[in-house]
Amino acid sequence: xxxxxxxxxxxxxxxxxxxxxxxxxxxxxxxxxxxxxxxxxxxxxxxxxxxxxxxxxxxxxxxxxxxxxxxxxxxxxxxxxxxxxxxxxxxxxxxxxxxxxxxxxxxxxxxxxxxxxxxxxxxxxxxxxxxxxxxxxxxxxxxxxxxxxxxxxxxxxxxxxxxxxxxxxxxxxxxxxxxxxxxxxxxxxxxxxxxxxxxxxxxxxxxxxxxxxxxxxxxxxxxxxxxxxxxxxxxxxxxxxxxxxxxxxxxxxxxxxxxxxxxxxxxxxxxxxxxxxxxxxxxxxxxxxxxxxxxxxxxxxxxxxxxxxxxxxxxxxxxxxx
Numbered sequence: 001x002x003x004x005x006x007x008x009x010x011x012x013x014x015x016x017x018x019x020x021x022x023x024x025x026x027x028x029x030x031x032x033x034x035x036x037x038x039x040x041x042x043x044x045x046x047x048x049x050x051x052x053x054x055x056x057x058x059x060x061x062x063x064x065x066x067x068x069x070x071x072x073x074x075x076x077x078x079x080x081x082x083x084x085x086x087x088x089x090x091x092x093x094x095x096x097x098x099x100x101x102x103x104x105x106x107x108x109x110x111x112x113x114x115x116x117x118x119x120x121x122x123x124x125x126x127x128x129x130x131x132x133x134x135x136x137x138x139x140x141x142x143x144x145x146x147x148x149x150x151x152x153x154x155x156x157x158x159x160x161x162x163x164x165x166x167x168x169x170x171x172x173x174x175x176x177x178x179x180x181x182x183x184x185x186x187x188x189x190x191x192x193x194x195x196x197x198x199x200x201x202x203x204x205x206x207x208x209x210x211x212x213x214x215x216x217x218x219x220x221x222x223x224x225x226x227x228x229x230x231x232x233x234x235x236x237x238x239x240x241x242x243x244x245x246x247x248x249x250x251x252x253x254x255x256x257x258x259x260x261x262x263x264x265x266x267x268x269x270x271x272x273x274x275x276x277x278x279x280x281x282x283x284x285x286x287x288x289x290x291x292x293x294x295x296x297x298x299x300x301x302x303x304x305x306x307x308x309x310x311x312x313x314x315x316x317x318x319x320x321x322x
Contacts, residue, residue, distance in 0.1 A: 001221075002059040004104075006030040006093055007046065007066025011181045012110075012174050012213075016063060019214040028055045030066075046089040049096070056100040061221050062164075063108045064093045067152070073272050074141045086152040094159025103163035106221055109156045113172045113206050113233060113284040114276075115149035118142065120202060123237070125287035126170075126229045142276050165227050167220050172206035172233035172284055174213045175304070177312040187312055190248050196256030198264060201241025204283035206233045209298035209308070216286075219294050231286040235299050240278075243301060250305040251312070 003020050005013050008029035017039050021027045027039035030052050034041040044052040046066050056062060066089035068081045090109065097104055116124035117132040124130060132138065133146035156168055175183040189195050208216075216232050248256055259267070264275045286294075298304035 001061070002026040002028070004028045004030065004055050004059045004062050006044065006062070006064045006089065007110075008063070009033065009035075009041070010065065010069070011176070011178055012171075013063075013065050014178065015174065015176055015210050016214060016217065028059075030055070046085060047092065049092070053096045053099070056096050056104055058100070058102045059104050061106050061108060062093065062097060062104050063110075063217065064090060065110045066090070066093075067110065070145070071273050071277065073269075074144055074274055079144060083148045083151055086148065087155045090152060090155040091159065094156070094161060097161045097164050098159070103161070106165045106167065106224075107161060108167050108169055108217060108220060111153050111156075111168050111170045111229075112145075112149050113170050113231065113282050114145050114280070115153070115170060116282065116284055118203075118281045119283060120204065120281055123283045123285040124231075125285050126231055127287060129231075129284070139276070141274050142280060145276060165224060167227055168229045169217075170229060170231045170284070171213070172208050172231075172237075172282065174208055174210055175308055176210035177308055177315055183308055184312065186244075186247060187251050187253075187309065190244065190251055190253035190256060193254050193257055194259070195244050195248050195253055196258035197241035197244060198259050198278045199240070199261050201239055201244075201258070203240050203279055203281035204237045205240055205243045206237040206282040206284040207243075207301070207304075208233050209296075209304045212296050212298055215297065216289060216294060219289075223292065226288065226292060230288050231284050232289070233284045233286050234301070234304070235285050235290060235296065236301065237283050237285065238301055246302050246305050247309075250302070251309040 003025055008017055009031040017027045017029055021039045029041045030044040031041050034043045042052050044050055068085040072078050097107055115131055117130040118135050133143050173182050264278055
């Protein structure tokens with residue numbers, strides 16, 4: 001199987017490329033900064049046609065992950081780059097897929113679970129979930145994220161690829177022990193005594209173990225009857241306070257200092273990021289995957305945290321010994 005991953009040089013793309021490469025598939029990552037990897041890396045700029053389009057001819061699947069990181073301050077310049085990097089690249093990939101011969105069998109397009117409303121009362125699934133942006137107490141930065149997600153998805157939906165099945169991935173944070181990933185950051189904070197609840201700790205955290213993320217995408221490739229929006233997340237999101245308590249327990253961290261909202265605002269400014277990544281309640285569940293029979297290896301956070309912490313410790317012990 002040939003898998004082409006535009007924008008696949010980040011954490012999530014590396015997880016996918018590594019897994020598919022280990023299975024013996026032909027993996028091609030399209031990247032602005034080509035580097036040596038166990039898989040092929042082909043140059044592109046995410047904005048203009050080029051020789052990279054030939055990689056889509058006859059490939060089995062395209063997984064478009066392109067988009068500037070949202071882990072930054074939402075300045076005017078960063079807002080423009082965040083949105084344009086997603087919308088322009090998605091339109092570009094759509095045109096390349098439409099022109100490919102033969103056409104790719106399936107296009108899996110990244111989106112985000114952040115598109116759903118900030119809520120505590122019930123989960124957001126693909127059937128009845130509320131899209132965000134209209135919450136009366138939502139900060140401007142939260143509305144910006146919703147606007148980006150809507151424009152991103154709109155570019156995907158507008159793409160005319162009649163010979164290629166299209167699946168829109170509204171994914172939660174994907175957790176792996178990889179250095180500088182979300183899980184690595186959370187563990188390091190917890191081990192320094194900073195892993196307490198954020199704000200009031202009631203906000204839900206949606207997440208997915210890396211093995212389930214890979215398995216879900218592989219499953220979607222094989223199930224031709226599934227198209228459209230699919231939430232890729234564990235079926236059991238949980239409040240921030242509980243999530244962090246389990247993480248501290250599994251990684252052997254001390255009790256964590258809680259952080260009030262104003263403390264988080266100051267910390268976010270110092271770290272050049274936004275508190276939305278911490279304080280927004282992302283209560284998202286994968287109704288369509290479950291309805292169609294997909295089986296999660298790690299549906300619950302304690303078991304997932306235990307496995308991830310075990311590998312995190314092993315990897316860092318080997319790193320220190322090297």
